[in-house]
Amino acid sequence: MDAREQIQSQLPLTEVTYFILLSLAPGPRHGYAIMKDVRALSRERVSLSTGTLYTALKRLLDQGWIRRVEEPEKNGDGRVRKSYMLTSLGAAILEAEVERLQGLLRVARMRSLKSAA
Amino acid sequence: MDAREQIQSQLPLTEVTYFILLSLAPGPRHGYAIMKDVRALSRERVSLSTGTLYTALKRLLDQGWIRRVEEPEKNGDGRVRKSYMLTSLGAAILEAEVERLQGLLRVARMRSLKSAA
DNA sequence: TGTAATATGTAGTCAAACGACATATCACCG
DNA sequence: CGGTGATATGTCGTTTGACTACATATTACA
Numbered sequence: 001m002d003a004r005e006q007i008q009s010q011l012p013l014t015e016v017t018y019f020i021l022l023s024l025a026p027g028p029r030h031g032y033a034i035m036k037d038v039r040a041l042s043r044e045r046v047s048l049s050t051g052t053l054y055t056a057l058k059r060l061l062d063q064g065w066i067r068r069v070e071e072p073e074k075n076g077d078g079r080v081r082k083s084y085m086l087t088s089l090g091a092a093i094l095e096a097e098v099e100r101l102q103g104l105l106r107v108a109r110m111r112s113l114k115s116a117a
Numbered sequence: 118m119d120a121r122e123q124i125q126s127q128l129p130l131t132e133v134t135y136f137i138l139l140s141l142a143p144g145p146r147h148g149y150a151i152m153k154d155v156r157a158l159s160r161e162r163v164s165l166s167t168g169t170l171y172t173a174l175k176r177l178l179d180q181g182w183i184r185r186v187e188e189p190e191k192n193g194d195g196r197v198r199k200s201y202m203l204t205s206l207g208a209a210i211l212e213a214e215v216e217r218l219q220g221l222l223r224v225a226r227m228r229s230l231k232s233a234a
Numbered sequence: 235t236g237t238a239a240t241a242t243g244t245a246g247t248c249a250a251a252c253g254a255c256a257t258a259t260c261a262c263c264g
Numbered sequence: 265c266g267g268t269g270a271t272a273t274g275t276c277g278t279t280t281g282a283c284t285a286c287a288t289a290t291t292a293c294a
Contacts, residue, residue: 008162012132016282018221025228032241041224045125052282054243059281081241098225098232101218104135107158108215111142115215133251149272169251171274176250198272 007089010063013097016056019046021065021086021094028069028085031057057084065090124206130214133173136163138182138203138211145186145202148174174201182207 013021019038023029029037034057035048048056060066061084069083086094108116130138136155140146146154151174152165165173177183178201186200203211225233 014281015129015221022224022228022230025230030241031243032239035241041227042220049283049285050241050243051245051284051286055281058243095230095232098222098230101222101225102233103159104132105215105218105222107139108218110158111139113139113142113212113215115212116219131250147272148274149270152272166252166254167272167274168253168255168276172250175274 007093007096010093011097011100013093015046016048016052017060018094018097019048020053020056020060021090021097024066024084024086025091025094028083030081030083032081034084060084060090065093124210124213127210128214128217130210132163133165133169134177135211135214136165137170137173137177138207138214141183141201141203142208142211145200147198147200149198151201177201177207182210 019041020034022041023034023037031053035050035053039047057066061068064087066084067087069085105116136158137151139158140151140154148170152167152170156164174183178185181204183201184204186202222233
């Protein structure tokens with residue numbers, strides 16, 4: 001199995017996974033910031049519960065799609081916030097998912113769905 | 118809960134559900150024809166197992182998204198093929214899902230995913 | 235001092251896709 | 265006439281992952 005097939009076999013992403021990866025696309029974020037970002041990105045439609053978020057982050061770490069970022073930035077306090085960033089694998093999977101989504105809309109247009117015009 | 122919220126609460130569709138509904142968008146089809154159509158629509162990527170297909174069809178019937186079509190067309194033989202068509206609810210849900218997918222791609226563009234350009 | 239926002243996590247449940255299995259007919263070829 | 269592949273419909277058991285509920289702790293502000 002080549003790299004492309006390896007990636008394709010992970011698709012489709014769930015909506016939750018898609019939004020988490022997309023939230024990390026511009027740069028590192030910690031869990032709670034991801035929650036707020038996803039809510040904003042989805043126009044309040046997707047509100048991650050903490051159960052969903054942290055089990056998803058654990059899974060994404062195991063899969064090697066994201067990794068922990070050591071935070072040099074202790075903002076005065078000593079609080080530890082665990083930040084995450086995309087790995088190159090994670091970024092590749094996100095790109096592949098975007099292409100898959102485009103394919104879904106392409107076939108909707110083929111089937112003359114007015115909303116897909 | 119108004120009609121729009123009723124529909125929104127059913128999203129996101131799974132990929133399997135999306136393709137089945139899309140396969141029925143142009144008109145009635147029976148199970149096996151749906152299987153072949155989905156395979157073609159997805160460029161061989163999505164190959165429904167019969168376990169997936171028939172349990173999905175049963176669920177979609179229960180939900181009232183599709184309904185059985187009485188087949189007047191017995192093609193010479195007496196074989197019974199069970200055909201299905203979209204209900205107006207099913208069609209509305211498919212349209213809403215197309216709009217959701219467009220939203221997913223819109224945010225990917227916002228995040229400068231090159232593949233979403 | 236209390237309450238809302240920030241922040242991270244676990245446990246148990248449920249929906250749905252999947253592979254494996256089962257059955258039957260039809261068309262065609264050797 | 266017998267076999268094989270396509271057509272056609274279905275069940276069962278497993279696994280994945282999202283969800284709700286629960287649990288804990290800090291910070292900021294009124």
